[in-house]
Structures are given as structure tokens and as C-alpha cells.
Amino acid sequence: MATHSSSLSFGDISFNRLPNDSITTLALVLGDQLNAGHSWFKTIDRNRLFVLMEVREETDYAKHHIQKIVGFFAAMRHFAQALSAAGHHVCYLSLDDPNNRQSVTKNLSALLQRLPRTRQVQLQQPDEYRVDEYLQAWAGQQSVEVQWYDSEHFLTQRSVLNDWFPGKENFLMESFYRRVRQQTGYLMENDKPIGGKWNFDKDNRNKLPNQQDVAKPLLFSHNVSDIIAMLKKAGVETIGDIEPQRFIWPTSRLESRQLLDFFVENLLENFGRYQDAMHTEYWSLFHARLSFSLNTKMLSPREVVEKAISYWQNNSSRINIAQIEGFVRQIIGWREFIRAIYWHHMPDYSTTNFFENKAPLPSYYWTGKTHMLCMAKSIQQSLEFSYAHHIQRLMITGNFALLANVNPDEVDAWYLGIYIDALQWVELPNTRGMSQFADGGVLATKPYVSSGSYINKMSNYCQHCHYDVNQRVGTNSCPFNSLYWHFIDSHYEQLSKNARLGLILSQWDKRDKTDKQELLEQARLYLNQIDSL
Numbered sequence: 001m002a003t004h005s006s007s008l009s010f011g012d013i014s015f016n017r018l019p020n021d022s023i024t025t026l027a028l029v030l031g032d033q034l035n036a037g038h039s040w041f042k043t044i045d046r047n048r049l050f051v052l053m054e055v056r057e058e059t060d061y062a063k064h065h066i067q068k069i070v071g072f073f074a075a076m077r078h079f080a081q082a083l084s085a086a087g088h089h090v091c092y093l094s095l096d097d098p099n100n101r102q103s104v105t106k107n108l109s110a111l112l113q114r115l116p117r118t119r120q121v122q123l124q125q126p127d128e129y130r131v132d133e134y135l136q137a138w139a140g141q142q143s144v145e146v147q148w149y150d151s152e153h154f155l156t157q158r159s160v161l162n163d164w165f166p167g168k169e170n171f172l173m174e175s176f177y178r179r180v181r182q183q184t185g186y187l188m189e190n191d192k193p194i195g196g197k198w199n200f201d202k203d204n205r206n207k208l209p210n211q212q213d214v215a216k217p218l219l220f221s222h223n224v225s226d227i228i229a230m231l232k233k234a235g236v237e238t239i240g241d242i243e244p245q246r247f248i249w250p251t252s253r254l255e256s257r258q259l260l261d262f263f264v265e266n267l268l269e270n271f272g273r274y275q276d277a278m279h280t281e282y283w284s285l286f287h288a289r290l291s292f293s294l295n296t297k298m299l300s301p302r303e304v305v306e307k308a309i310s311y312w313q314n315n316s317s318r319i320n321i322a323q324i325e326g327f328v329r330q331i332i333g334w335r336e337f338i339r340a341i342y343w344h345h346m347p348d349y350s351t352t353n354f355f356e357n358k359a360p361l362p363s364y365y366w367t368g369k370t371h372m373l374c375m376a377k378s379i380q381q382s383l384e385f386s387y388a389h390h391i392q393r394l395m396i397t398g399n400f401a402l403l404a405n406v407n408p409d410e411v412d413a414w415y416l417g418i419y420i421d422a423l424q425w426v427e428l429p430n431t432r433g434m435s436q437f438a439d440g441g442v443l444a445t446k447p448y449v450s451s452g453s454y455i456n457k458m459s460n461y462c463q464h465c466h467y468d469v470n471q472r473v474g475t476n477s478c479p480f481n482s483l484y485w486h487f488i489d490s491h492y493e494q495l496s497k498n499a500r501l502g503l504i505l506s507q508w509d510k511r512d513k514t515d516k517q518e519l520l521e522q523a524r525l526y527l528n529q530i531d532s533l
Helices: 066-085 104-114 129-139 160-164 173-184 225-234 253-266 291-295 301-314 321-345 373-385 390-403 408-418 424-435 452-458 479-490 499-510 513-528
Strands: 025-028 048-053 089-093 120-124 145-149
Touching: 025 104, 048 066, 048 104, 066 089, 066 225, 104 129, 120 129, 129 424, 160 173, 160 321, 173 321, 253 291, 253 301, 301 321, 321 424, 373 390, 390 408, 390 424, 390 452, 390 479, 408 424, 452 479, 479 499, 479 513
Parallel strands: 025 048, 025 120, 048 089, 120 145
Antiparallel strands: none
């Protein structure tokens, strides 16, 4: 018999036992707003009720990896328990609570009906446009006062691009990043970047050497059988694998800080150097794997960056500037910029399709069963751990989807569902913009496509692959090779307007006519049998 998880298990108040004579303020905490440092929680107000809820509205808007749903629910439950232990009133609606309307706004309305003395509802600004839209609509229909608060997490505001670059429509991440550095003072000395350069990315593109030691990743071990049983009983459809007795991701602020400590002490030294590397034996390499903790707000970007910088300052003899700068740039540059692009261009951004791609996503994105070893490893890893690092996402699965003319809607849905850190504000620009170039260059300055040579350069995937990375045509030729040149040929006119692609287009122009024909025929053959590659 499945264990029933009542609201009272994770808070101090259940829906059926609401103190309706004392609660005057209702405060909603979403699953990605687990910020223990938020000003809401600094004082105890026994007239305020914090509410957290697990709803089908959120489990079902995409087909999620089971570890993603379990991770969010487990972290929410820990957070609710921590708030309750600190003395706050907390009502937690689990997915299987009979009072759960399975909708955030319907649950809020039901709570207001049960709490007649409530005069105010407090909401934090959501990070997803979808959630913001339905909460704004609900708030506009209420007779009680609805107050909006900042989530107190990001370094910049939603409106930062308009605020900093008024009148512009094209933005460079590098300019944005430098401005954030100047604003925060991170890695700055006398108003100049430490090390004499803003960006050390060129020093951080190394393949993993054969003899390089890689520390085993810090993994946690949670028993989440009760959540899995609840999801199964409710009929929630998921993808991916999970070990019920050994859920590996952090589900509390304490564990998130332990993961941060592990990173700076064991991985930061080589993070930048090998951040683009891929290897069949190491699924996490030197990556911090802090994105889930950051995106749920169990960690703040400030504490992550300041912890890393402090450790670097105390260990600068073995950790060089390129390693720390590469990491800081990911947090205060890329992450903040992605969010800014999202809010500047939504909702139109979610429907852009620059190349008008319409093909379905190949079936092996859901199984990992393909002869292309780079794809098999990246997808199997994603299904096993709900994680892949940025180059696997960009230059393997994303690269192939673009070369295969896949509809960006389908690519978005896959990335949004499969990764534990995927929320639309971070997934959409990275996928539709950076990976698929569906925005036509709003985010990236060129399409990120490559032949097999790049994959061979940055990984050991090609060494044991069914396909030969050195062959452009023929039965065992690497599909990335011919598909790459097919992409260049198919979109020649659109690409000719991009100054960064002049050399590649020139190389295509100079190719022998017969050579071109063979490449294009090979590509068309692979496209026609895409599901069997």
C-alpha cells in the first residue's frame, strides 16, 4: 500500500485544520523559490501562512525526467519542514492530498475561501513566463490585496537589458558580463579585471588527457520511494531512470553547500581547463553540478561566486586565473544574460524558427539506442542522471538536432523535460537560441554546428564508434560530417549574411562539384533513415 503523505508531514498546518481565525496573510512559495535567505523568512509572523504545493499543473506541462519531479518535490518538502521548524506557519499540499485542486491558482482560491480573515496575498515574481502569466491573471481577479516581491536571488533585474542598453535590440553577452563584473567588483582590482583580461575562454578548451585524474563526483543517497510511489499511483508520466533508495541530487540547502564545497576544493582547479571536454568514462568531469541547487534557489549566485573566489584567493598557487574566471563567467555572465534575454523577448521568443525546421525528433533521444557513440553516451547519461554538461547539450545532442532539421518545438520539449535543472527561463534561450539558432542570432552570433572533427577533438567518443569520424561519405562515414555540409549548403543564403561564417562558406565554394554531390547525397541518405543511425 502506498504511503499517503499528508500536508502535515511537511508543515505544521494541514488544509483541513487551517487556523482561520488568525491568518491574515497568505504567502506562496513556488518550487523554484526555496531561498532560505529571502527577507520573508527573517522574522516570525504567526498571522502569515506560507503555502507550498505539488500540483499536476506543474508535473504535466512537459514530460519530465522522473529525477526532476522527485528532486523538486523532495527539495520543497525539506524546505517546508525547515520553515516549520524555524517557527513559521506552513501548509504543504502534497500531490496526493485529497484537498489538492492540482492547480496553483485553484489551490490559492480554495485557501482564501477557508481563511476569511486573510487580507493580503504575497507572491514572489516567478522566473517562468508561463507561471507569471497565470499568477498575474489570478491576482487581477482577487478582492484581497496582492503584493509582489522580488525573489532576491539574481544579480540583475528582469528589465536589465532595457535599463543598461536602452533602445538596443542586439546584445553581446561579453558587454553584459563586463558590466556585471564592474557592478559587483568580482575579479576586479582598481576598476580593471584581475589578470589583465576580462575573458580567458581561449585557455579553457582542452581535451581530457589520458592520464588525467578525475575525482569521483559527490553523490547523495536519498530514499525517495514514497515520492516515486505517489507519482506512479497518480499516473504521472515521466522519462528516465531513478534509484529509489539512492537519489543522488541535493535536496536541501545544507547538501547544496556541501556540493559547492566539494567543487571548489576538488574540481575548481581544472574546471575551466576541461569544461568543454567529454569522455566515455566520466559523466561529470570537473563540473560543479550546482545548477539544480541554483535554479531552485537553495544556493544564491552571490554565495557560489564568493565561495569560489575566496578559495581561489587562498589557493592561487595551484588554481590559475583562467579557472576561476571561467567559472565566474558562467554564473554572473551567462546565467544572468540568459535570463535577461528570456524576459526581454518573451513570449514571441518561444515560437521563433529561423531555419523553418519541421522534422520530428529522432526516436533515440528517448532511448539512447543509436550507433553514434557520442549521441548514445550523451543521451544515456541524460536518462540515467538527468544531467549532461553544456558541451554535450550544445555540440552533441543540440548540434545533431539542428543538422537533422528538427523542429525547435520538439527540441525545446526534450531539453525542458530531461534535465533536472531545466526551467523555461534558462532552457529556452540556451536551446532555441544558442543550440538551434532558431532566434536568427538574438543570442548567439553564429549557429553552433560542427562536423565530427570537433567531437573527436574534444572527446574520446570517436575512438570506439561504429562510424568512422575520418570518413565523409560511405556506409560507415560519421553522420555529422555529411550532415554538416548539407546544413551549410541548404542554408547558404541565410548564412552568407553572417560575417563569422565567411571562411566556412568559402571552403564550400571551393569544393569540387563531384565532392559536393557525394556529400549531399550521403546526407540525404542519412536524413531519410535518421531513426536507424
